[in-house]
Amino acid sequence: MKLIIAMIQPEKLPSVKAALFEAQVSKMTVTTALGCGQQMGYDETFHGSKTEINLLKKIRIEIAVNDHFVQKTVDAIIKGARSGKDGKIGDGKIFISNLEECIRIRSGEIGKEAIG
C-alpha cells in the first residue's frame, strides 16, 4: 500500500480530480498549502511598501492506494496537473511513501479492503 502526496497549482484541481475519476480513483483528501520550489515569488504592496511573497498557494492531495494502482494514479495526476505539453515551472511534485496500515473506521476493515 502506498500513500501518494501531490502538490499542485490550485487552478489545476478540477482537471486533476477529473483525470483521477477517469482512472477510477475517487477517494482523496485535499488541503490547501503554501509552498515554494523553483517558481519565483511575486511582489505585493501595502501603503507604498513592497515586499516579496515567495510562499505561493498550492493544493495538496493525499491518496492512499494499493500497489497496482500507483502508476495509474500518478499518470492521472500528471495528466491533470501538467501545464500544456511541456509543462511549466510550478506544476508541482508527487511524493510516494509506503503506507504501514489502513483501517476503515466504520467497519474495522484493514489492508486492501480498507483502501479499495
Place this chain on the structure above:
Amino acid sequence: MDLDLNHLDIVWVLLTGFLVFFMQAGFAMLETGFTRAKNAVNILTKNLMDFSIGSICFFLVGFAIMFGTSPVGRQTDWMFSFFFFQMVFAATAATIVSGAMAERTKFVTYLIYSAVVSLFIYPVSGHWIWASAGRVEGAEGWLQALGFIDSAGSTVVHSVGGWLGLAGTLVLGPRLGKYSATVTNTNVTGPQALGKARPILGHNMPLATLGVFILWFCWFGFNSGSTLSGNNSGIARIAVVTCLAAAAAANGALFISWMKFGKPDLSMTLNGTLAGLVSITAGCLHVSPASAIVIGFLAGTLCVFSVLLFEHILKIDDPVGAVSVHGVCGAFGTLCVGLFAEKAYGGVNGLFFGGGMHLLLTQLIGVGAVFLWAFGTGWVLFKFLDLVIGIRVPRNEEIRGLDINEHGMEAYAGFQIFTTE
C-alpha cells in the same frame, strides 16, 4: 431663479443626498460579498473610483447636459443642494455596472467607462425625463413632455445602469469556468462556451447582507428625497411605500426560491429585496401602500426568474444579478406606474384605476427608448474600448485573481483562501 430660498427644502435634499451617497458603500459591500475573495480589492477600488471619477465628470459636463445649467455659473444654496443630490444619483447609475462586469474587467477600461457614463450617457437619458427639475426656463425632456413618469429613477438610474451592465457583460463574455461542457474543459472561454452553468460562489454573505441593508436604508433618501422638497406632504408616505415594497419583494423572492430550490436562498432573497426597491422607485410618488406591496412582491418574484433566465437559458454571466435587479426590474417598476398610479397621489390614474392605457403606453415608450439608448451606447463604448485597449484581463490573471495582478495586493492578507478556480 432660486425663488423662495426654502431652507427646509435645501436641508431635506441635502440630507437625503447624503443617504444616497452612502449607497456607494452598500453597492461595494454587496458586490464584494457576491464575488470571490481574490477579486475583492479590485471591485472595491472600482466602486471607490466610479464615484470619484463620475462625480467630477458630472460636475464638469454631465449636470449641464442633463439640466441646462451649471453649478459653477449659479452658486446658490439651492443649486448646490440640487447639484449634490443629482450627482449622487448619477454615481448610483455608474456603480451598478461594476457588478455585472465583475471579476474579469480591466481596471483602466472601467475607469474610462465611468467617465463616459457620467459625462454623457446618463445625462442624456436623464435629460429626457428630469430636465425641468433644474428650474431652467424652457428645459423639458421629450419623455417628460409625453407624460412619462419616473419618480425617483427606476429608469433614469437603475435601468440605465442595468442595460449598460448587460452591454458590458455581453462584450466581456462569461467568467472562466462559468459555463463548461465538461469538468475537464477548463480551457473554454468566451461566448461560445455554452455548457451547463456552474455556480461561482460569493465569498462573504455577511458583507452582501450588510450591503443590502445599507441600500435599503439609503433608499429612503433616494425615494423620499426625490420630492426635492421637505415641505412635501408625501415624503412620509413615500418612505412607507418604499419599505413595504422592499419587504414584500423579500417575501416574494424567498417564497419562490424556496419552492424552486427546496431551501430558502439568501442570495436570491437579497437580490429580490433590491429588485423591490428598484421597482417601487418609479412609482413611489404615485402609488398606494397596498399597491406597493403588490409591486414589490411581483418584482421579487420576477427577479428570481430573471436571474435564472440569464444564467441558465441565455447563458449571460452576471456575477451579482445586476442586470436582473436594475435593468429588468427597473423596467418592470416603470411599467407598473402605468398600472398602479392613482390620481389622488400624483395627479394621474394608471390602468387599474380607470386611467386607461395612455399612461402605460407612455411608460412603455420611455422604457424602450432608454433601453435602446443605454444598451446601444454601452455596446458601442465597450466594443470600442475592447478594440483600443482591451476590456478583459488575460486568462492567467483572471485565474490568479485581479487583486494581485491589477493592484499588487490582497484583500485578505494573512488568511489562506481556498481557491480552485
